[in-house]
Amino acid sequence: MDSLEFEHMEAVCSSKKETEYLSGELIIKERTQIREFTYLKSGLVKLFKSDPSGSEQIITIAKPMDYVSLLSVFSNDTYNYSVTALEDSVTCTLDLENLRVMMRENGELALSLLQKMSRAADRIIIDTLEIRKKHLRGRVAYLLLYFSDHVYFSSEFDLPLTRKEMAEYVGMTTENVIRSLSEFRKDGILKIYGKTIHIVNMETLKSIAEFG
Amino acid sequence: MDSLEFEHMEAVCSSKKETEYLSGELIIKERTQIREFTYLKSGLVKLFKSDPSGSEQIITIAKPMDYVSLLSVFSNDTYNYSVTALEDSVTCTLDLENLRVMMRENGELALSLLQKMSRAADRIIIDTLEIRKKHLRGRVAYLLLYFSDHVYFSSEFDLPLTRKEMAEYVGMTTENVIRSLSEFRKDGILKIYGKTIHIVNMETLKSIAEFG
DNA sequence: CGCGGCTTTGATGTTCATCAAGTAAAGTGG
DNA sequence: CCACTTTACTTGATGAACATCAAAGCCGCG
Numbered sequence: 063m064d065s066l067e068f069e070h071m072e073a074v075c076s077s078k079k080e081t082e083y084l085s086g087e088l089i090i091k092e093r094t095q096i097r098e099f100t101y102l103k104s105g106l107v108k109l110f111k112s113d114p115s116g117s118e119q120i121i122t123i124a125k126p127m128d129y130v131s132l133l134s135v136f137s138n139d140t141y142n143y144s145v146t147a148l149e150d151s152v153t154c155t156l157d158l159e160n161l162r163v164m165m166r167e168n169g170e171l172a173l174s175l176l177q178k179m180s181r182a183a184d185r186i187i188i189d190t191l192e193i194r195k196k197h198l199r200g201r202v203a204y205l206l207l208y209f210s211d212h213v214y215f216s217s218e219f220d221l222p223l224t225r226k227e228m229a230e231y232v233g234m235t236t237e238n239v240i241r242s243l244s245e246f247r248k249d250g251i252l253k254i255y256g257k258t259i260h261i262v263n264m265e266t267l268k269s270i271a272e273f274g
Numbered sequence: 275m276d277s278l279e280f281e282h283m284e285a286v287c288s289s290k291k292e293t294e295y296l297s298g299e300l301i302i303k304e305r306t307q308i309r310e311f312t313y314l315k316s317g318l319v320k321l322f323k324s325d326p327s328g329s330e331q332i333i334t335i336a337k338p339m340d341y342v343s344l345l346s347v348f349s350n351d352t353y354n355y356s357v358t359a360l361e362d363s364v365t366c367t368l369d370l371e372n373l374r375v376m377m378r379e380n381g382e383l384a385l386s387l388l389q390k391m392s393r394a395a396d397r398i399i400i401d402t403l404e405i406r407k408k409h410l411r412g413r414v415a416y417l418l419l420y421f422s423d424h425v426y427f428s429s430e431f432d433l434p435l436t437r438k439e440m441a442e443y444v445g446m447t448t449e450n451v452i453r454s455l456s457e458f459r460k461d462g463i464l465k466i467y468g469k470t471i472h473i474v475n476m477e478t479l480k481s482i483a484e485f486g
Numbered sequence: 487c488g489c490g491g492c493t494t495t496g497a498t499g500t501t502c503a504t505c506a507a508g509t510a511a512a513g514t515g516g
Numbered sequence: 517c518c519a520c521t522t523t524a525c526t527t528g529a530t531g532a533a534c535a536t537c538a539a540a541g542c543c544g545c546g
Contacts, residue, residue, distance in 0.1 A: 133396040169381040177349055183392075190399070194331070237534095238535075409502095447503055453526090
């Protein structure tokens with residue numbers, strides 16, 4: 063959200079509460095009651111859905127100022143996904159009932175929330191379709207570029223996800239994520255030191271992400 | 275939307291306009307300016323995104339009282355998907371600027387819109403993840419059950435989609451949609467007369483949809 | 487130091503897309 | 517309304533993409 067909306071909401075809400083989480087900690091557990099509206103103040107988190115069988119699918123990754131209690135907040139009474147911290151993170155929570163009252167009284171606030179929620183949902187849907195079209199190498203490239211271009215703003219960064227999580231994000235197996243990464247390394251597109259990624263040949267990676 | 279929201283919006287909007295479309299007609303063209311808020315009054319439509327290369331991906335299918343100008347409305351100034359009628363349909367459009375003004379003045383309206391939009395987006399995301407997990411036969415089964423359980427409320431119905439469109443919806447090839455259908459027929463799960471589908475063995479189909 | 491989780495690579499088999507070719511159905515123009 | 521063209525549907529054969537299985541190295545942590 064931009065700073066205007068942000069201040070707007072802060073001003074409007076008396077019941078703001080901050081909570082710190084360590085990397086790996088569970089922030090929201092699916093199927094629990096939604097009582098609060100949550101956004102991310104700092105850090106990085108993943109939103110995901112897990113199966114009875116234990117497997118997980120990552121829906122999206124949320125950055126500071128993103129709403130963590132995504133869509134379900136206003137449509138459901140329980141979460142249908144979980145959230146855990148990928149890095150040490152701080153969340154802000156507002157009492158949901160309180161926020162609802164505010165929105166009823168203040169259409170401007172409601173409209174700006176609607177706008178922001180729409181943007182987030184839209185991006186998830188578009189990205190999912192985009193990823194579905196691609197072959198495995200293209201998916202991995204797309205993911206690396208996401209971190210490079212939209213999260214860390216650098217061609218060198220530490221992956222906040224394990225290989226397994228990367229696989230869960232783009233719908234492939236861990237082994238094939240690794241294979242794709244290894245191929246990129248062999249082709250001189252990347253340098254890899256464990257979780258540290260250095261994108262050497264950005265152009266090639268971009269064309270793989272687009273056409274692969 | 276439920277009838278309360280519905281009346282609410284009707285009452286609030288002076289500029290309502292109805293438009294009829296024949297099956298196959300384009301209702302919204304992606305990348306065009308969004309000027310109106312549109313919902314479906316009767317019929318059935320598909321929302322889809324198309325590639326430079328000409329291929330299409332179906333995002334979802336909208337039923338009467340669903341919002342057709344889905345998420346983009348409040349987050350974008352242009353549509354990032356197209357809409358065409360799958361059956362003869364009637365849409366209702368409201369002037370978007372007008373609606374925005376109403377929402378600012380009327381938080382209750384804004385909140386109810388937010389709720390409804392959230393529900394729709396949520397369903398799309400969940401369904402997409404659900405489909406991604408499944409094998410081809412499971413995807414086709416899932417799709418058939420969607421029509422049976424949520425659109426036509428009958429075990430016998432006419433598919434509103436071509437085989438190709440079914441493929442575009444669930445992310446597989448036309449040939450494999452057909453192959454799955456043929457297999458279901460051979461296994462005595464379906465009877466197929468062109469576009470008419472009769473689900474004979476509902477239980478088996480459900481278990482394929484769930485575990486396939 | 488040893489255990490468990492994460493990572494990596496190779497070998498194997500399955501699932502699926504692609505290609506090809508033919509039939510049926512649905513428009514289209516004379 | 518009929519010949520003609522196009523679009524939709526169907527089946528089979530082939531190969532490519534991908535998941536699965538297996539085994540080993542690595543790293544952090546108790």
